[in-house]
Amino acid sequence: MKTLVTLPLVVPLAAAALSLLMRRFLVAQRVLGITAATASLGIALALVVRVDGTGPAVAALGGWHPPLGIALVADRFAALMLVVAAAALLGVLVYAVGQGRVDTAMPGFHPVYQVLAAGVALGLLTGDLFTLFVAFEVMLIASYVLITARAGAAHVRATLTYVVVGLTASALFLATVALIYAAAGTVNLADLAGRLDGVSPTIRAALGWLLFMVFGIKAAIFPLFFWLPDSYPTAPSPVTAIFAGLLTKVGVYAMIRTQTLLFPSDEPSQVMLALAGLTMVVGVLGAIAQSDIRRILSFHIVSQIGYMVMGLGFFTVAGLAAAIVFLVHQIVVKTVLFLVGGLVEDTAGTGNLAKVGGVLHRHPLVALLYLPAALSLAGLPPFSGFVGKLALVQAGFAASQAPVVAVSLAASILTLFSMAKIWAGAFWGQPTGEDCRRPGAVGLAATGALVVASLAIAVVAQPLLGLATRAGADLLAADVYRAVVLGG
Amino acid sequence: MSLVLALTAGALFAAGTYLLLQRLLTRIVVGLGLIAHGANLLLLGAAGRPGAAPIITEGGAAYSDPLPQALVLTAIVITFGVTAFLLALAWRSWALTRSDAVEDDLEDRRIARLGRSGG
Numbered sequence: 001m002k003t004l005v006t007l008p009l010v011v012p013l014a015a016a017a018l019s020l021l022m023r024r025f026l027v028a029q030r031v032l033g034i035t036a037a038t039a040s041l042g043i044a045l046a047l048v049v050r051v052d053g054t055g056p057a058v059a060a061l062g063g064w065h066p067p068l069g070i071a072l073v074a075d076r077f078a079a080l081m082l083v084v085a086a087a088a089l090l091g092v093l094v095y096a097v098g099q100g101r102v103d104t105a106m107p108g109f110h111p112v113y114q115v116l117a118a119g120v121a122l123g124l125l126t127g128d129l130f131t132l133f134v135a136f137e138v139m140l141i142a143s144y145v146l147i148t149a150r151a152g153a154a155h156v157r158a159t160l161t162y163v164v165v166g167l168t169a170s171a172l173f174l175a176t177v178a179l180i181y182a183a184a185g186t187v188n189l190a191d192l193a194g195r196l197d198g199v200s201p202t203i204r205a206a207l208g209w210l211l212f213m214v215f216g217i218k219a220a221i222f223p224l225f226f227w228l229p230d231s232y233p234t235a236p237s238p239v240t241a242i243f244a245g246l247l248t249k250v251g252v253y254a255m256i257r258t259q260t261l262l263f264p265s266d267e268p269s270q271v272m273l274a275l276a277g278l279t280m281v282v283g284v285l286g287a288i289a290q291s292d293i294r295r296i297l298s299f300h301i302v303s304q305i306g307y308m309v310m311g312l313g314f315f316t317v318a319g320l321a322a323a324i325v326f327l328v329h330q331i332v333v334k335t336v337l338f339l340v341g342g343l344v345e346d347t348a349g350t351g352n353l354a355k356v357g358g359v360l361h362r363h364p365l366v367a368l369l370y371l372p373a374a375l376s377l378a379g380l381p382p383f384s385g386f387v388g389k390l391a392l393v394q395a396g397f398a399a400s401q402a403p404v405v406a407v408s409l410a411a412s413i414l415t416l417f418s419m420a421k422i423w424a425g426a427f428w429g430q431p432t433g434e435d436c437r438r439p440g441a442v443g444l445a446a447t448g449a450l451v452v453a454s455l456a457i458a459v460v461a462q463p464l465l466g467l468a469t470r471a472g473a474d475l476l477a478a479d480v481y482r483a484v485v486l487g488g
Numbered sequence: 489m490s491l492v493l494a495l496t497a498g499a500l501f502a503a504g505t506y507l508l509l510q511r512l513l514t515r516i517v518v519g520l521g522l523i524a525h526g527a528n529l530l531l532l533g534a535a536g537r538p539g540a541a542p543i544i545t546e547g548g549a550a551y552s553d554p555l556p557q558a559l560v561l562t563a564i565v566i567t568f569g570v571t572a573f574l575l576a577l578a579w580r581s582w583a584l585t586r587s588d589a590v591e592d593d594l595e596d597r598r599i600a601r602l603g604r605s606g607g
Contacts, residue, residue, distance in 0.1 A: 130559050137566050141573070148577055153584040157591050160513065160581055164590075167520050167570055168508065174527040174563055175501075181556060182534035230593045289599050 004050065005059040005074045007043045008082055008121040011036055016114035029110040030097045036114060037090040040121075044086045048079040052467060056474070056484045058127070066127065066485050067191035073127035073485055076471035077324060081124050081253055084328050088245040088335045089117050091450040095339055096238035098442025099346070105236075106149045116142035116242070123250045127485055129180065129187040132254060133173050136218065140166045143247060147235045155234035162231035169217040176210045183207060190485035193261050193478045208263035212272075215258070218251030221309055222279040225302040229286065232301070233294035237342025240294060244301050245335035249327055252308045256323065260475040265315045272313035273404045279306030280411035287418045293341045293351035293426060296418060297334075300377065303411060304330050310404055311392055318395035320472030325457075325465055326388035329376070332454045333384065336373040339447045340366060343439045344426055353422065358431030366439055367427045369447050374423065376454055378416035384457035391465060493533045500526030511589045513578045517571065524567040531560050 015036030022028045051057055056075040060066060074082070093113065096102045103109040119139030126132050144166065148159045181187055183203055184195040196204055213224070220228040228248070232240050283303025290296045308330070311323025341351055343366045348356040360367040376383035389412060396405035457464060474480065500522045507519025535556040542554035582588055 130562075134562065134566070137570075141570060144570075144573060144577075156577075156581045156584050158593065160577060160590060161593075163570075163574060163577060164508075164516055164520065167574065168523065170566075170570075171520070171523045171527045174524070175530050177559070178527060178531035178534045178556075181531070181559075187555075187559070230596065289603065290595075291599075292595070295595065 001050065001054075001057050002059040004043065004047050005057050005072045005125065006061075008040060008047070008086075008125065009072070009118055011040050011043065012114040012117035012121065016111045016118065019111040019114060020108075023107060023111075026103065030103065033093055033110045033113065034090070034097065037086065037093050037117070040117065041083070041086040041090050044079065044082040047074055048076070048083050048467075051076055051079045052470070056481065058485050067186050067188040070131050071127040071188070071190075071485055072125040073190075073481075074125055075474050075481065075484075076467060077253075077257070077475060078124045080324065080328065080467060080471060081249075082121060084331045085120050085124065085246055085249075086117075087453055088331050088450070089113075089120075089242065091446050091453075092238050092242045092245070092335060092339070094449075095241070095342075095443050095446035098440045098446060099238065099342070100440075102150075102236045102238050106146075108145065108149070112142050112145045113242075116146070120246055120250055124253060127189050129177055129189060129192065129258075133170070133177055136173065136250075136254075137170060139247065139250065140170065143243060146239045147231065147243070150236060151234060158231045158234045161227050165217065165227040169214060172210075172217070173214045176207065176214055179210065180207050188485075189258070189261055190482045193482050196262055204263065208259065211258050211262075212255065215251050215255040216275075219248045219255060219305050219309075220251070220302050221275055221305055222282050222302070225279070225283065225305075228302060229290075229295055229298040232298045233292065237294075237338065237345060241335050241338035241342065244297065244338045245331045248301055248305055249331050252305060252312075252323075252327060255309070256312050256320065256475065259312060260315075260320065261478050261481060264476065264478060268315055268319075268399050268401055269313045272309055273401060276306045276310035276313055277404045277407040279303065279309060280408055281306075284411045284414040284418065288414060288421070291353050291425075293344060293353065293356075293422055294338070296422060297337050297341055300337075300415065300418065301334060303415065304334070304377070306411070307389070307392055307408060310408060311395065313404075314395050314399040314401060315476075316395060316399050317469060317472040317476055318391070318398055320475050321465060321468040322388065322391035322395045324468040324471055325391055325461075328464065328468075329384040329388045329454065329457055332450055332457065333373050333376050336369070336447060336450045336454060337377065339443070339450070340370045340373065343369070343443060343447065346437060346439055346443075348426075351426075353425030355432065356426050357429040358427075360427040362431050363439055365444055369444070369451050370423070370427065372451055373454060374419035375416075376458075378419050379412045380416070382458055384454045384461075387458055387461040387465070490533070493529055497526045497529040497533065500529065513581060513588050513590055516590065517574055517578055520574065521567070521571055524563075524571075528560050528563055528567075531556050531563065 019029050059072045061070045123135035144163050151159045183199050217224045280303050283299050287296045287299035308323045311319045345351045376385040379385040379389040393405050504519045504522030507515045535553040540550045540552045542552045
């Protein structure tokens with residue numbers, strides 16, 4: 001069981017090291033990368049089944065038991081996130097290999113991609129605040145390399161913004177860790193949950209909001225989102241897709257984890273709900289103003305983060321369960337949308353809605369992949385987004401927070417409008433522009449597999465919501481988490 | 489936490505923030521370095537009373553908390569790595585654009601102008 005908890009970390013790191021040794025053999029790198037990503041998915045699936053059956057699993061690294069040593073903790077939330085993250089990582093890697101441009105142009109692509117996977121896994125599994133900081137660094141440094149490696153004169157400024165904002169957030173995170181250590185004398189999350197009870201409520205609240213702000217920058221919530229729509233669209237399409245699918249979501253994960261474990265609240269947090277509402281509205285309005293597919297989708301990342309923060313802000317089991325389901329749906333659907341955006345750019349040579357048109361006539365398969373993902377993002381039944389949004393709305397009414405629920409529904413309608421704008425601009429109409437190249441079969445298959453995964457989320461909605469509800473109940477039962485980690 | 493350490497950390501954060509808000513990339517890099525140092529000092533200050541070695545002796549003499557020192561070491565290594573990366577990036581930005589200034593998001597400016605002319 002302990003081995004199973006460490007494997008999600010060991011497999012990608014070992015693959016990264018091996019891949020670095022094989023840097024002259026692209027085919028071997030590709031085979032190794034896809035094998036490692038498939039193995040990670042299998043391990044994550046085994047982990048979620050075990051954890052759901054027998055409760056959280058703890059691995060004390062180096063035999064040093066918490067609170068002294070670093071512990072990896074896999075509870076239902078972490079294991080579920082690990083599965084979805086592994087699926088997205090695998091899908092995007094297959095797409096990138098099929099497209100065959102990123103890894104030929106960027107020699108270090110495969111090792112760095114595996115390091116990114118390891119950083120994500122460490123961030124999800126760690127039971128230690130400082131290790132969480134290290135995990136974010138591992139993940140972000142990998143992302144800095146991926147986003148800057150091919151940036152030409154036109155994009156180098158945007159990637160600089162990304163790196164500088166990332167570094168600033170990291171320094172703030174470190175300062176917050178220092179303040180928390182000064183107040184409570186530990187960085188182990190389970191130990192902190194107990195020791196923070198002895199800290200004065202004012203200081204505790206201040207630390208909570210500092211941590212919320214740090215993860216708010218990483219997750220791109222209002223008003224800390226400005227860097228995201230600027231920088232994400234500049235990377236190659238598989239890189240943007242995995243960033244969009246995973247990076248901000250790990251920020252949301254860390255936010256949910258720390259807020260529920262360290263700074264729990266008995267009643268809905270009005271500040272969080274207000275920020276959530278503003279994030280949804282500002283994000284979607286920003287999306288409507290844009291005229292480039294990737295920039296539209298980037299603003300939607302921001303908008304959708306608001307829904308997850310809303311679920312957290314209710315501080316109820318139903319709210320957290322809805323946020324978790326929404327998180328799962330978002331990782332898959334956002335990745336799909338950016339991959340489809342990449343396919344459109346491949347076929348038409350540009351993602352600018354003024355220049356591209358008629359993709360439906362030339363490549364109906366691409367349009368077929370876009371449609372379910374777009375409708376799912378807007379939250380139309382019977383797609384996966386509807387399941388998440390319905391759960392959020394129900395949780396909102398159960399917590400008597402009607403205003404923010406109304407805002408979220410209005411933002412959904414605007415999302416639908418924005419998705420229709422892409423459809424009308426890129427897929428309908430007369431084919432314009434030159435027909436550059438046919439979308440590759442592998443790329444289409446990888447995107448298709450993720451579309452099927454997003455449809456599957458809607459099909460297994462009831463069991464998923466059940467698992468998410470158990471995970472949400474785990475999150476609010478901090479005493480159980482403490483007992484498992486410190487007793488193990 | 490000693491007052492000198494706290495004041496130094498505060499001064500580093502203030503100077504770093506000022507430099508971070510500048511247009512020139514070289515200043516931003518220095519600013520980020522200062523902020524990172526400020527955070528490191530803060531972490532060191534969190535260790536409690538300074539001056540003793542981080543070793544538990546048999547006599548039960550006072551000892552410093554070793555954990556923040558270990559954390560600071562890790563943080564310093566990470567900061568070193570990313571600063572080197574950022575410097576390389578700054579150099580490439582200069583090589584590509586022949587300018588050290590970080591400019592506005594052009595697409596965003598264009599959209600904003602669109603809004604003004606339309607309204």
